[in-house]
Amino acid sequence: MGDNNEPLVFAEDIAELASPMPAPWKILIVDDDPDVHAATKLALKGSLIEERTLSFVDAYSAAEGLSLLEQNADFAVALIDVVMESDDSGLNLVQNIRDKLNNHSIRLILRTGQPGYAPESDTIRLYDINDYKTKAELTRIRLFTSVTIAIRSYSQIKQLEAKRDGLKQILAATSELTRLTNGQNFSSVVIKQLCALLKTERECLVCAASHGHNEPSFIVAATGHFSSWLNMPLASLPNERIRTHLTQALNERQHFFHDGVCVYFPGKDNQALAAFVDMPRAISSSEQYLLAVLCSNIAVAYENFQLYRSIEQLAYQDPLVCLPNRNGFVAEIERQMRLNATTPQAVVLVDLDNFTYINSVLDDAYGDDILRAVAQRLCSQLSKSLCIARVSGDVFGILGDASDLTPESIETVFAEPFRLHQNEPLRLSATSGLIILDKTSRHAMEILKNAGVALKQAKHFHRGKTVLFATELADAARDRMQLLSRLRVAFSSERLTLHFQPFIRLHDGAAMGAECLLRWQTAEGQHIPPDHFIPLAEQSGMIVALGDWVIRTALRWRAGLIGRVDDTFRVAINVSLVQLIEDNFVANILHYIHTQGLQGYHVEIELTESMAAHDINSVIQKLKQMREHGISIAIDDFGTGYSSLSILSSLPIDRLKIDRSFVSGDAANQPHFGIAHTVIELATNLQMHTIAEGIETESQRDTLRQNGCLEGQGYLFSRPLDEAQFNQWLAQQ
Incomplete structure (x- = not known):
């Protein structure tokens, strides 16, 4: 046997570890007679109700029973004596449980040794209880029957409460998801809501996929032990079990509730999300129902999110050159102004010379190729930190550090000919208007307007060059408009x-x-x-x-x-x-x-x-x-x-x-x-x-x-x- 001192584990133990017994039903016995406590436990000893055992907690007065219920609301049934400290202390405890503690889930069985103190019909009519019996009537069989009925009733109530709470949570989750505009935030909220519904730690991740395209699936959100997997391709996940579950959910486009929870959310244009929650237990049918409802709502929210992103893309991005458009450029200028950068910032408007003539002599397709080539050249030759946009037909806007936006850097972009159809060289020149942002620059539209003033001045008098905005130019432009x-x-x-x-x-x-x-x-x-x-x-x-x-x-x-x-x-x-x-x-x-x-x-x-x-x-x-x-x-x-x-x-x-x-x-x-x-x-x-x-x-x-x-x-x-x-x-x- 060597030096191996590890204990032996038998097959029965393994099975027991693999399938742990559910928690027992908690029964509260409230009675001032210790013999009643012992008799009750003896009568119900070894009982198995709804595949769960029973555990008992003793209270010898109404006050003690109320205190225990205040500390722990997980009791399924309370067996309460009517007459204890006073003739109606049991009835008062029932009233306090329902009204003071607002506990309407626990099932209450009243017992009395002196039936004359509380008539049975009045008690059942006035109080929210399951049963009211004299102690003499509660034989072992009748006690077991009453407790079984009460536990089944409690279980149903708890399931209804769970569904009600789950549906409230689903509505709140849907409301939160519909307000999101950032993809990573959306996925993170999906994780939060799934884990909250399943009442588990946030050990979860979300994977994005694109059906029908060659783009690989990748992790867009991850929490807990999975955090380091963020942005990792699905095919590279180190955990084979999770990788297999996510791949299966995405390929088969459905949920899986075994060995963890894996759910699928379809989107628009063959886009999809799949989320995996590492659950330590099997989920109930009630949880499966709530998950199905939540996932349905998340799928709708996901489509709305994609629709919003599409609208946002149309509003803020130029589809021809895949750069921000004028709206996007204005938004970026405003964002930069809020940052209060320590280094001087500049805005440049670059206008292609004679583009209208080229476009009319040749065709629109050739003109589009020119714009794409210029956009690519601007992005590849200028600093990567700059924001480059197409603000109008043949005018590009550039925002960034003034040190990166010099007339020389812009002229360098157009120094070499562009190669378009059949690799034919085409020489282009551009005229630019440049403005240095300062503390007096308050509005993005005003900045663009002043850059435009410098551009017009350059077009008239310095074609092919860059003109720096001066206040005199704006004054002259304003005078011309007034005139x-x-x-x-x-x-x-x-x-x-x-x-x-x-x-x-x-x-x-x-x-x-x-x-x-x-x-x-x-x-x-x-x-x-x-x-x-x-x-x-x-x-x-x-x-x-x-x-x-x-x-x-x-x-x-x-x-x-x-x-x-x-x-x-x-x-x-x-x-x-x-x-x-x-x-x-x-x-x-x-x-x-x-x-x-x-x-x-x-x-x-x-x-x-x-x-x-x-x-x-x-x-x-x-x-x-x-x-x-x-x-x-x-x-x-x-x-x-x-x-x-x-x-x-x-x-x-x-x-x-x-x-x-x-x-x-x-x-x-x-x-x-x-x-x-x-x-x-x-x-x-x-x-x-x-x-x-x-x-x-x-x-x-x-x-x-x-x-x-x-x-x-x-x-x-x-x-x-x-x-x-x-x-x-x-x-x-």
């Missing part, structure tokens, strides 16, 4: 007017036409320069309605001059590219000309060189349509834009207007107006006429005329005049 608002009010209240500056034939001084110029005088008498409000009207789209009013008003004015000026007298109207690209622009202007009884040659349209930046073929088509109806076309401020000679030669243009910067001021001191002379020669070669702006002296007029310029306008002849003043000027001519 635009005032412009809308002025337009609707008819505070805008037209002035007219005549075109003069240089060799004889004859009036050949007039340019109409928009003027704005506020109610306070302040004159707002056109170069302040016209760009705002163009950027906001208001120029379409405003330009339409200018055309109608100018043509009505020209119609009023019929018979007072030569028939070739033309009115020149400045037209923005924003107006010109409107589909119905040509049709509208022809309609207005016809309505006023005019001809096409009475009208001249003045455009800037910036129209060459648009779809030139569309512009040429519309210019040809107008020329076919006699409308002449002029290029205003020629020489200050960026049109090429090849584009200029292809445009159907009648006249070039020489910008005032080449005529007056410092240009007047140049011999023979060098640049103006070049423009005149160019127009002659292209078979176009010329008209010079800004003529202020006779010397300028003579030099221009000698160089071949046909017409001019400027203060030498007349400043811009309102309608009444122009009529007076005509009369003087």
